[in-house]
Amino acid sequence: MSSKTLASSSLISDLTNVVGDQYVVWKPEDLLVYEYDGSIDKAPPQAVVLPSSAEEVSQIVKIANRHGAYIVARGAGTSLSGGAVPLRNSVVIALTRLTNLIEVDAVNRVAIVEPGMINLHLSQKVSHLGLFYAPDPASQKTCTIGGNIGENAGGPHCLALGVTTNHVLGLEVVLADGSLTWFGGTQRESSGYDLRGAFVGSEGTLGIVTKIAVRLLPKPETIHSMLAAFTTMDAASDTVSEIIAAGMVPSALEMMDRNTIDAVEPFYHPGYPAEAQAVLIVEVDGLKESVEEQTETVLDICNRNGAMEIREADDEETRDKLWQTRKGAIGAYGTIAPTYYLVDGVVPRTKLREVLQQVDQIAVELDVTVANVFHAGDGNIHPAILFNERNPEEVKQAILAGAKILEACVAAGGALSGEHGIGIEKQAYMPLVFNEDDLEAMSRLRTAFIGESPEDAPIGVPSLGERFNPGKVFPGGAVHGEAYGITAESFRPTGTQDWQ
Amino acid sequence: MSHSLDGFTPSTIEYPETLEQLSSALGSEHKAGKSVIPHGGGTRIGIGNIPTAYDTAIDLSKFTGEIEHEPGDMTVVANAGVKIATLNDLLAKEGQRLPFEIRNPSQATVGGSVASNASGHRQSSTGGIRDWVIGMQIVLADGTVTKSGGRVVKNVQGYEMHRLNTGAFGTLGIVSQAAFKLLPLPPEQQTIIMWFGNRESAQDVGMSLVNGLFMPEATSLIAGSLANKTVTASGESAPTGDTWALLVRLGGGVRSIERQVNEVVGAGGANSATGYAVLSESAASAAWSALDDAETNAKLSVRMTSLPVATMSTAESIRSAVSSSAQSDVSTICDLGFGALTVLVADTEDSDQVDITNSITSEIEKHPASYVIEKCGLSVKQSRDVFSDVGSSIDLMKRIKNQYDPTNTLNPGRFAGKI
Known part of the structure; x- marks a missing residue:
């Protein structure tokens, strides 16, 4: 685990000169909350600074350069892969004061926002114009759009509408030398x-985004949500396959397993059938006529696959209720165990059933509890491994189970991450997918962005090739679970599974 | 197919059929200090600045391999040399298609389309290639084979080299294979043509459609002589005088299409369209072909991307600026859902091209926009950069080029900023 090093008083005073006393955090007790994000990893920053403009971000980067400090940009800290954990005693630049909606052009459907704006707030602010911002990660009530850029965030509705990168037009970025530039427009x-x-999804390692131009979409005329309960996961999986085979791309296709149903039942009292082993949510939207046509097809397929119960919603209130268990599932896991490790892997949709069976086997073999809630439509699974973080053996088993699950995803032709990113969590598994040449080619992009150490950097400072968000994405930067005593030797990938 | 370009004729032409052959061909040319230009179907090979050197053509037309289509996953992986039409024919058997449309599909290849960020009318609803590339294999200048992304519809694992290389015009590596996310073919399609006597009415209808309750598959607003030709091609009698034609393609189920047709025709009527027609399949195909033929036959063409409304006012100002300075037949096509304007000059002497091009681009530069001169004579290329200024990120772009191709082996000098 990284040792705590306090920032020098000259660094603090330089930062204070830019943003003022109240926006520099440096006392150890105040820094504690910035050690964490939504993952199970943690590390202490040497200082946290909260700028109020792009120009201040630029000045802070220059100051950090002079002091030879690493930098981690932070939004709401909801990263599930350790993306916001400040390794190497970084200076954290928290962008939570940059929340403005700078411009909305309703006719051309473009908005320019600051990175600290909360994802859901953008849709709320443009709702009166009949518009919305499509990427909707489950954490959209708290996560920031800047953080979404870093992780190329997805969400339940990206099945039809695409992920963050599909909705970003341009970015204002502070580069490693502190200069401000626009990518796109x-x-x-x-x-x-x-x-x-190249920047979207680079996990904060190439620069700091200070303004974002995004596309907005017109709200659909009609939305129809359906929830179907099945006696087996297989029946639910077959339903998903048949919906896709029918030539449809629903706006969402989400699934929950029995463990998740057990977790949400005491919270939300949805009253799902006692014998239900899987609950599927299918949402279709668009023109009324199109929604009617698609609804008929979906209901027919659900019934053919033996759905025990089907609920439908076509107004906002009923829809929110229908989605409540899905959106609240992760939080409800607290009823089963104190801590969860939410794994994010992708498998080809046609291998979903097979990989879910493997996930079950892994849970049995390692004696861990796994609950599943996931984006079935795009094969993006989210097994939640439930454990007690005070029990070191349970932590170790949880991390091992996560590794085995990702190995199974990759072996099935899938990916290490669908939307949470690599961060600290998955860097050791990157060789499962990529060989040395692939990783070397990626690292050249970072070299192009970061460049050589700046001329005014003191001699002898640590390697600044990783100036932004050090120790992330690439193997060897950090150890997942180190805070719990896990070592690099605890898990080694068993072999590389070539993409080809 | 000729591999000559901008007055250069390569001394060597390689036709790799396997990845090993491609890697070793590029690697040995690199080692020998040669300059290499990769070729696909040749439909867009002319786009780019004059190369600073050109010794070897690597023609990927035989690099076709196996197409891996997984209908249940709605993904496909294909090698660079596969023709877009071949791919779409295969996908159609399973009721699927590439989400993006590419012009000249029977000639255009996967690799060339990705490298040159090719487009088509459907960009108005589904966007560009970059939005659908999920993984890529790239052969670097020294012959090293690398990959990024994956084969599943959703993946974030490492840097998205596949997006960086889409539209990089083969300056960072050769795109040898790409994986795409697919879409189902719509059950029904229907094209409608409407024509108007002024831009404002046409623009109002067009924008109301792309900002409305459904997004038409394609929404193209055509002006100039091409507007009259498109109306005629669709089997209707050509209007006289200045005409703005709106060509709209709809997709969906039977009931949905019926409603969409009513909405489109209703919007046209409310905005005093001079005329309209709901087209038969053959008439629709003739109308869309009229646009593609005009692009193929144009002597000079420029593609602008900007805010949709800006593309339409620019279309009008370009036509008045150019026709006042030269006797040229200038037509424009705006893809409204995307914000793309294609300016086509049909009949122009090489000697006039520099002036005409400059007056087109100076109108574009009045807006926040980007452009590329896709077709032009050598005189234009000798006089300027065919890509719009990349602004303050030029230094970073040069550093990126330097990381991947420090000896300038691939397409030297042909990219934006003469990279």
């Missing part, structure tokens, strides 16, 4: 390399 394409495309 308000138009869909820009001359030169697609730097916006």
Whole structure:
């Protein structure tokens, strides 16, 4: 675990000169809350600074350069892969004061926002114009759009509408030398390399985003949500396959297993059938006529696969209620165990059933409890491993189970992450998917962005090639679970599974 | 197919059929200090600045391999040399298609389309190739084979090199294979043409459609002589005078299409369309082909991307600026859902092209926009950069090029900023 090093008084005073006393956090007890994010990893920052403008971010980066300090940009700290955990005693730049909606152009359906704006707030602020912002991660009530850029966040509705990168037009970014530049603009394409495309999903390792131009979409005329309970996971999985085979792309296709049903039942009292082993949510939207056509098809497929009960919602209140268990599932896991480790892996949709069976086997073999709630439509599974963090053996088993699950995803032709990113959590598993040449090619992009150490950097400072969010994404940067005594030797991938 | 370009003729042409052959061909040219230009179907090979050197063509038309289509996953993986039409024919058997549309699909290849960020009318609803690429295999300048992304519809694992290389015009590596997310073919399609006597009415209808309750598959607003030609091609009698034609393609189930047709026709009527027609399949195909033929035959063409409303006012100002300075037939196509404007000059002498091009781009530069001169004579290329200015990120772009191709082996000098 990283040792705590306090920031030098000259660094603190330089930072204070930019943002003022109240926006520099440096006392050890005040820094504690910035050690964590939504993952199980943690590490202490040396200082936290809360700028109020892009220009201040730029000045802070220059100051950190002079002091040879690493930098971690932080939004709401909801990362599930350790993306916001400040390794190497970084200075944390918290962007939570940059929350403005700078501009909305309703006719051209473009908005420019600051990175600290909460995801859901954008949709709320443009709702009166009949518009919304499509990416909707489960944490959308708290997570920031800046953080979404870092992780290329998804959400239940990205099945039909795409993930964050599909909705970002341009980015204002502070680069490693503190300079401000725009990647892209308000138009869909820009001359030169697609730097916006390269930056979205780079997990905060290439720069700090200070303004974001996004696309907005018109709200659909009709939304129809259906919830169906099945006696087996297989029946629910077959229903998903048949819906896709019918040539439909519903706006959402979400599934919950029995353990999740058990967790949500005491919280929300949905009263799902006692014999239900899986609950499927299917949502279709669009023109009334199109929704009617698709609804008929979906209901027919659900019934053919022996749905025990089907609930439907076509107004907002009923829909919110229907979605309540899905959206609140993760929080409800607290009824089963004190801590959860939410794994994020992707499998080809056609292998969903097979991999879910493997997840069950892994749980049995390692004697861990796993609850499943996931985006069935795009094969993005989220097994939640439930454990007690005060029991070191349970922690170790949880991490091992996560590793085995990801190994199974990759072996089935899938991916290490659908929307949570690599961060600290999955860097050791990157060789399961990528060989040395692939990783080396990726690291050259970081070198191009970060460049050489700045001329005014003191001699002898640590390698600044990882100036932004050090120790993330690439293997060897950090150890997942180190805070719980896990060592690098605890898990080694058993082999590389080539993508080809 | 000729591999000559901008006055250069390569001394060597390689036709790799396997990944090993591609890697070793590129690797040995790199080692020998040669300059390499990769070729696909040749439909967009002319886009780019004049190369600073050109020794070897690597033609990927034989690099086709196996197409891996997983209908249940709605994904496909194909090698660079596979033709877009071949791919779509295969996908159609399972009721699926590439979400993006590519012009000249029977000639255009996967690799060339990805590298040059090719587009088509459906960009108005589904966006560009970059939105649907989920993974890629890239052969770097020294022959090293690398990959990024994955084969599943949703993946964030490491840097998205596949997005960086989409539209990089083969300056960072050769796109040897790409994986795409797919969409189902709509059960029904229907094209409607409407024409108007002024831009404002046409614009109001067009924008009401792309901002409305359903997004048409394609919404193209055409002006100039091409507008009259498109109306004629669709089997209707050509209007006289300045005409703005709105060509709209709808997709969906039977009942949904019926409603969409009513809404589109209703919007046209409310905004005093001069005329409209709901087209038969053959008439629709003729109308869309009229647009593609005009692009293929144009002597000079420029593509602008900007805010949708800005593309329409620019279309009008370009036509008046150019027709006042030269006797040229200028037509424009705006893809409204995307915010793309294609300016086509049909009949122009090479000697006039520099002036015409400059007056087109100076109108574009009045807006927050980006452009690329897709077709032009050598005189234009000798006079300027064919890509719009990339702004303050030029240094970063040069550093990226330097990381992946420090000896300038691939497409030297041809990219934006003469990278």
